[in-house]
Amino acid sequence: MAEMLSPKERMKIQRQPMPEQPPLERCHNFEEVNYGFTKELAITEAQRCLQCKTPTCIDGCPVNIKIDEFIQLIVDEDFLGAAKKIKEDNALPAICGRVCPQEEQCEAKCIVGKKNEPVAIGRLERFVADIEMAEGVPPAPVTAAKKGKKVAIVGSGPAGLSCAGDLIYMGYDVTVFEALHELGGVLVYGIPEFRLPKEIVRKEIANLEKLGVKFERDAVIGRTTTIDELMQEDGFEAVFVGVGAGLPWFMNIPGENLVGVYSANEWLTRVNLMKAYKFPEFDSPVLDCRGKNVAVIGGGNTAMDAVRTALRLGAENAYIVYRRSEKEMPARIEEVHHAKDEGVQFMILTNPIEMIGDDDGRLTGMKCIKMELGEPDDSGRRRPVAIEGSEFVLDVDIAVVAIGNGSNPLIQQTTPEIDVNRRGNIVVDGNSMRTTKRGVFAGGDIVTGGATVILAMGAGRNAAKAIDEYLTENSDWPEIH
Amino acid sequence: MYKIVEAAFLAQDIKKFVIEAPKIAVKRKAGQFVIVRIDERGERIPLTIADSDTGKGTITIIVQGVGKTTKQLNSLESGDAILDVVGPLGMASHIGNFGTTVSIGGGVGTAIAYPTAVALKEAGNYVITINGARSRDLVILEDEMKACSDEAYITTDDGSYGFHGFVTQKLQELIDEGKKLDFVLAIGPIPMMKAVAEVTRPYGIKTVVSLNPIMIDGTGMCGGCRVTVDNETKFACVDGPEFDAHLVDFKNLMDRNRMYQEYEKKALEKFEHECNITKQAIELEKSN
């Protein structure tokens, strides 16, 4: 057991660094960048927590994990107890510990952070979740009586998985329908192996399967079956729609359909889901980047993942081309640092205006224009304005467009009673996650637009609660305004 | 796993499969396709649903072995299984009572044109079919096409059967004869579809082609299947695969389809090499 320290002593301990693969080594492989804390590092880091009477960090967490309590359990060296404590509020800590933007959430509210660097809450979360996984601790058994009611979940991303997990513990008969051949949503097709090993996602899903959740792959709802058919013919009494934001935006500039221009979704899907980095051992190819210049357009997590993937595929020069300044980049700070350490070149305040190709329709260059920041726009960020006459051509062989995703219209087209807003996002009633169609709930990116794993999970949990209420207590379906 | 219940070659390198997929069988409409992944390391490839039997819960696909995945598929037999079959995907063909329609299939394109020809017939059209192949032994679905046509033509490039020449020559002949054609659907190699579009353009005959870009998910998520139609970007897997032939940028499609040529060659060589080794091993075992 670690010794009790005074607050003063705690404040003296520096934030423990995350052991990681050296940048120049890791930029050539797809293995995980961060190794995770050792026991010693974790305990030392946990001792930095002041155990505040009213912990503000908890307010910063979208699902209000009992952060002070789990950290104390680490100090007490009860790692499995700590993992259990987190799981009271977050079903997927091994995943969130790796991908949550903690610097904007819990860690931003940490009191230690006011004077010093904040307690590394995310790293501690990951540490205990990994220990639990390595020990092969089985999920807590389902104790609730069977309700004898069927619920369908559409989409197996974090929103769908967390909704399924909660409902199975409440005693429902749960089936998840997934369009792709693999389960996990963006966690498997988008976020690369080097940031989130797929083995972790697979284990979480295997746990859900053990608890009795049924999974149907290759099931495109809207095509293979519609929501109406699920409800009228297959006996599902409620449906949760968690289909994510899966329609890649392009810039609508000339030359965007040239050979060598990818959406980030395609680029990442080929590499992560289809394992194109192992071609020809796996059948799907992706353009070889060795000796090539690759530009990724955008400044979010997706752009960072895409550009670091290009480096790992051997790119000679890998660029981030972003129209605002670095401060406005929506990516996690850790990922921006990682990208820089690995040798990614950042071209900020730069906007592509045309893709240029050769006679065979292959990309050879990207015409860009320099930008400067003007007045703040709707998002509160300063609007980028083009500087006249500053055009130049960047030599590139491959360009990846990572400027975000819209909503896939498939569900709405085949179930018109589900209202969507101007941007195609499904409209739901604030807390109950009810859509405009009776018995149908929605959450995650399809409601919010591209957001975060933890918000999608939180939405799935809220929906599970609302579905339970609807099916057991109150089947009213008030109109949404 | 999706079980193959019937498998037979229709012509050299062209094989027909009947596969158990009851949900897809009930749902599918003419013009829609499935995406197939043979095994854990496999690529996802789109194949048109040529036919279905809702009673038996099966769908029919017809595959031309052109590269690694299609050749591997064509090495499977009745009793084998395919890991993933997802669908039905894409928009169904727009079927109406147009009057006189011509369905043109080139090579394996005939398999794709066939279900739509059937649907056009059922909708009350006067259906003409032109079934083109390089030579007589490559002609497929001759009886099926005949059965759904008011007039059925076969063309061969070498003249070994039917009309000697290309499908476009036959089409031009029909126009020159003074037939009033109201709707043309052409499916086959890109140069063929482009040529058909040029034949009908001066006469203003509504012409539709089914495009075959490289796909992955088939649900609109990746944008890899994008095609340029009327100077706009469309995703063939959700907005198509059928588009107005007179508005399609065929050059862009052709360029994009060549994107992975070197890789495809490598994959095929590796596959054929492995097949040979397996064959040799089997021979060796037999002789021992």
Ligand SMILES: Cc1cc2nc3c(=O)[nH]c(=O)nc-3n(C[C@H](O)[C@H](O)[C@H](O)COP(=O)(O)OP(=O)(O)OC[C@H]3O[C@@H](n4cnc5c(N)ncnc54)[C@H](O)[C@@H]3O)c2cc1C
């Ligand atoms: C490359 C990338 C990196 C990211 N990095 C981070 C990060 O570091 N941290 C973070 O917090 N967030 C990150 N995000 C955002 C985060 O991944 C998403 O906000 C989150 O995954 C949304 O979850 P979801 O369950 O709503 O949808 P998704 O994860 O998108 O899952 C939706 C699932 O539904 C399936 N589906 C779609 N349509 C149908 C249909 N009709 N029928 C059946 N199934 C269907 C899809 O195939 C998919 O599997 C990243 C996103 C991307 C793309």
Ligand SMILES: Cc1cc2nc3c(=O)[nH]c(=O)nc-3n(C[C@H](O)[C@H](O)[C@H](O)COP(=O)(O)OP(=O)(O)OC[C@H]3O[C@@H](n4cnc5c(N)ncnc54)[C@H](O)[C@@H]3O)c2cc1C
């Ligand atoms: C909507 C649609 C319906 C189709 N229907 C049929 C059909 O009924 N019967 C049939 O025989 N073929 C059909 N095709 C074509 C078939 O999908 C390709 O021949 C097949 O993917 C080639 O794969 P391969 O590995 O054997 O050959 P490869 O050597 O890999 O490729 C040969 C050529 O096929 C194309 N191709 C390669 N990979 C893909 C992919 N993932 N998706 C689409 N095209 C690809 C490329 O243009 C390539 O040059 C259809 C294609 C589309 C888009």
Ligand code: FES
């Ligand atoms: S195949 Fe991915 S969007 Fe069409």
